Amino acid sequence: MSATTLTLRRFNAVDVILWLLRIGVLLIVVIGTLATLIKARYTIAQWLDFVMFGLTIGSIYAQIALGYTMVYGVLRLINFAHGDIVMTGAFAGYFAAAGFDRSGLLESRPVLAMAGILLVAVLTSTCIAVLTERIAYRPFRRVQGLAPLICAIGVSFFLEQTFRGLFGSSVKSYPDPSWLRAAFVVFGFRIPRVDVLVIGLALVFMALLYMVVQRTRMGTAMRAVAEDAEAAALMGIDVNRVIVFTFMLGGVMAGIAGVFYAFLYKQVYFFMGFTPGIKAFGAAVLGGIGSIPGAMLGGFFLGMVESVGPTLFLDGIGIPAPYQLRDLIAFTLLIMVLIFRPQGILGERMARKRA
Amino acid sequence: MALLEIDDIHVFYDKIEALKGVSMSVEEGRIVTLVGGNGAGKSTTLRAVSGLLHPRQGAIRYAGETLGQYGAHEIAAMGLVQVPEGRRIFGRLTVNENLEMGAFTQKNRQQIAEDRERMLTLFPRLRERLRQVAGTLSGGEQQMVATARAMMARPRALLMDEPSMGLSPMMVEQVFETIRTINAQGVTVLLVEQNALLALSIADTGYVMESGRIVLSGSGPELLDDERVRRAYLG
Numbered sequence A: 001m002s003a004t005t006l007t008l009r010r011f012n013a014v015d016v017i018l019w020l021l022r023i024g025v026l027l028i029v030v031i032g033t034l035a036t037l038i039k040a041r042y043t044i045a046q047w048l049d050f051v052m053f054g055l056t057i058g059s060i061y062a063q064i065a066l067g068y069t070m071v072y073g074v075l076r077l078i079n080f081a082h083g084d085i086v087m088t089g090a091f092a093g094y095f096a097a098a099g100f101d102r103s104g105l106l107e108s109r110p111v112l113a114m115a116g117i118l119l120v121a122v123l124t125s126t127c128i129a130v131l132t133e134r135i136a137y138r139p140f141r142r143v144q145g146l147a148p149l150i151c152a153i154g155v156s157f158f159l160e161q162t163f164r165g166l167f168g169s170s171v172k173s174y175p176d177p178s179w180l181r182a183a184f185v186v187f188g189f190r191i192p193r194v195d196v197l198v199i200g201l202a203l204v205f206m207a208l209l210y211m212v213v214q215r216t217r218m219g220t221a222m223r224a225v226a227e228d229a230e231a232a233a234l235m236g237i238d239v240n241r242v243i244v245f246t247f248m249l250g251g252v253m254a255g256i257a258g259v260f261y262a263f264l265y266k267q268v269y270f271f272m273g274f275t276p277g278i279k280a281f282g283a284a285v286l287g288g289i290g291s292i293p294g295a296m297l298g299g300f301f302l303g304m305v306e307s308v309g310p311t312l313f314l315d316g317i318g319i320p321a322p323y324q325l326r327d328l329i330a331f332t333l334l335i336m337v338l339i340f341r342p343q344g345i346l347g348e349r350m351a352r353k354r355a
Numbered sequence B: 001m002a003l004l005e006i007d008d009i010h011v012f013y014d015k016i017e018a019l020k021g022v023s024m025s026v027e028e029g030r031i032v033t034l035v036g037g038n039g040a041g042k043s044t045t046l047r048a049v050s051g052l053l054h055p056r057q058g059a060i061r062y063a064g065e066t067l068g069q070y071g072a073h074e075i076a077a078m079g080l081v082q083v084p085e086g087r088r089i090f091g092r093l094t095v096n097e098n099l100e101m102g103a104f105t106q107k108n109r110q111q112i113a114e115d116r117e118r119m120l121t122l123f124p125r126l127r128e129r130l131r132q133v134a135g136t137l138s139g140g141e142q143q144m145v146a147t148a149r150a151m152m153a154r155p156r157a158l159l160m161d162e163p164s165m166g167l168s169p170m171m172v173e174q175v176f177e178t179i180r181t182i183n184a185q186g187v188t189v190l191l192v193e194q195n196a197l198l199a200l201s202i203a204d205t206g207y208v209m210e211s212g213r214i215v216l217s218g219s220g221p222e223l224l225d226d227e228r229v230r231r232a233y234l235g
Helices: A002-012 A011-037 A045-073 A082-103 A110-140 A147-167 A193-214 A217-227 A230-232 A241-267 A274-287 A293-314 A322-340 B044-049 B074-076 B095-103 B109-122 B125-128 B141-151 B170-184 B196-202 B220-225 B229-235
Strands: A183-186 A191-192 B005-011 B016-026 B031-036 B056-064 B082-083 B157-161 B186-193 B204-210 B213-219
Touching: A002 B125, A011 A293, A011 A322, A045 A082, A045 A191, A045 A193, A045 A217, A045 A241, A045 A293, A082 A110, A082 A241, A082 A274, A110 A147, A110 A241, A147 B220, A183 A193, A191 A193, A193 A217, A193 A241, A193 A293, A217 A241, A217 B095, A217 B229, A230 A241, A230 B074, A241 A274, A274 A293, A274 A322, A293 A322, B005 B044, B005 B074, B016 B044, B016 B056, B016 B125, B016 B204, B016 B213, B031 B044, B031 B170, B031 B196, B044 B082, B044 B157, B044 B186, B074 B082, B082 B141, B082 B196, B095 B109, B095 B141, B109 B125, B109 B141, B109 B204, B125 B141, B141 B157, B141 B170, B170 B186, B186 B196, B196 B204, B196 B220, B213 B220, B220 B229
Parallel strands: B031 B186, B031 B204, B082 B157, B157 B186
Antiparallel strands: A183 A191, B005 B016, B005 B056, B204 B213
């Protein structure tokens, strides 16, 4: 008798709520998906649009998430200002793009113009990323507790308000060259050029980054520092240099992502880094923070879920205009991950650190 | 003059004085050991030498230079390399990458390749495991990786912190054999050990440490015969 009470006791209220949550979400997803598919209100072309957009925005999230995950890897710091670093890249790219647009270069020499825009954006975001590390984060290196995180939030506000002060709070529209507006037609389906450009270049840059991290001496040193900074220092590795290198890599990816994000949504403003920043951070957690493949995977996964998810899960249940609920879907996914798999998809438990 | 001179260092963890005036000297080409019980301050001494901790008082001199202002990575680059306690290999990196990281301060590609070859001859087991992730190796193999990694930095003096910890008696034997081999190649060794019997038996000079102070020093055989050492550490 007493044994049964004990076993029953183990299921406390929290467990019950968590199980209900799991079952509830699963039901919504399964029933919603089936209902949507049975109703068949969307054409294949429309689904393809969702998928393409998911991959596009996902590739941008993946690039931003890499910055979060690498900095977390070496410093155990969540760089809350990373989204705003993306914004600085987008802004710098905007000024370059606007200049090229006025001179006509953007229309006549797309490759050259695009390279110029990316270069300006990357240089700016990288410099700012490295400067924030040097000025704001390094003094907090040995400080325990929440202070470094608060500092990161402060840097985020500082960057936002500085750009607001310098360039105003209005939304500036990004130039929209005709070659980017066109679409490829494959088997009768329209695939927007901007999607192909963003996904293609993102894959190229992420592959390059992966090569740098896996194959170069500095990349290996970065992984070594992420694992055990003190042991790395004992081997003669200058940990500060590795940290600067890490912020540089993150800054480069942020600059590229900023330009792509701005081209996709055709606008820049001082607060634009916040939402993609938060989502990319979520993507990094989703993939397993600290893991580089995890950040890439998490980015694409989050992009897909928020693009395809609302229609697929919610339309069938009869929720009107489900597409507007994409942020809800995205953040629900993140909360679910945090509750049920806190270490992320590819993350490992913190326990097995030292053999 | 000794290669490494520790001159009356005092090290604090916050307000707790861990080292209360430690002095040692390590002659070039020798094996010097520092023995003592748990919490005596042996590892703290090595950490101070490597620049991971900074003494509040006293000085550490190496090859004619005072180490006070140098960071850990600079000290390693000067040829004073530590194999830390618990090995601390990079478990997610391959064995080969671990060796590469040991050679981080070396710039000559060809020389690095030669050094790696030398290490793989010294530890043939590692050759089969070069592409394997180091965290999956056995304790003994991990100790080999840790030692080989440190040797890749071309140390003039090797600091070893409890290399026998957690190893089987047979592996311990091998580790001490390796220390002797490395020393015979001209590398000075400063060995910290709890296993006083083994450590003193291969050491030229020994220091005995107790609660932050050196309480006894002498040649290896001398200390092995010392009544107080026998009673305290050898049973």
